[in-house]
Amino acid sequence: MTHANAPLSVEGCRRFIERCKTRPIAHVAAEMGISRACASKWVNRWRKHGDIGLLDRSSTRHHQPSATSADITQRIEAMRREHKWPTSRITFECDP
Numbered sequence: 001m002t003h004a005n006a007p008l009s010v011e012g013c014r015r016f017i018e019r020c021k022t023r024p025i026a027h028v029a030a031e032m033g034i035s036r037a038c039a040s041k042w043v044n045r046w047r048k049h050g051d052i053g054l055l056d057r058s059s060t061r062h063h064q065p066s067a068t069s070a071d072i073t074q075r076i077e078a079m080r081r082e083h084k085w086p087t088s089r090i091t092f093e094c095d096p
Contacts, residue, residue, distance in 0.1 A: 008034065008042070013054040017046050 008016075012032075019028040020043055029039035045053035068076075072094065079090050 008038075010054050013042050013046070014051070016042060017054075 016028060016032055016039065019031075020039070025039050025043055026036045029036045032039075042054065047053075075094065076090055079085050079093065083089075085093070
């Protein structure tokens with residue numbers, strides 16, 4: 001979590017966006033001590049989403065195609081609770 005006066009806090013991003021309305025992004029980025037690429041990312045998010053785009057986003061993936069299916073996860077949880085089995089035993093029981 002960022003502190004209130006961090007360069008890329010929500011308030012810092014708002015100040016940055018205001019400065020970029022009248023000056024080049026690269027110049028403002030240099031003044032604030034961030035890269036031009038990072039600065040462009042924040043400006044583009046603001047242009048696309050408005051103030052909501054300035055909020056931090058989760059870094060977790062939106063989709064996990066190789067995730068364990070829900071039915072197998074439930075079986076594993078049941079084995080852990082009922083039998084107190086270790087991972088190696090559960091793996092042995094789940095293998096086809």
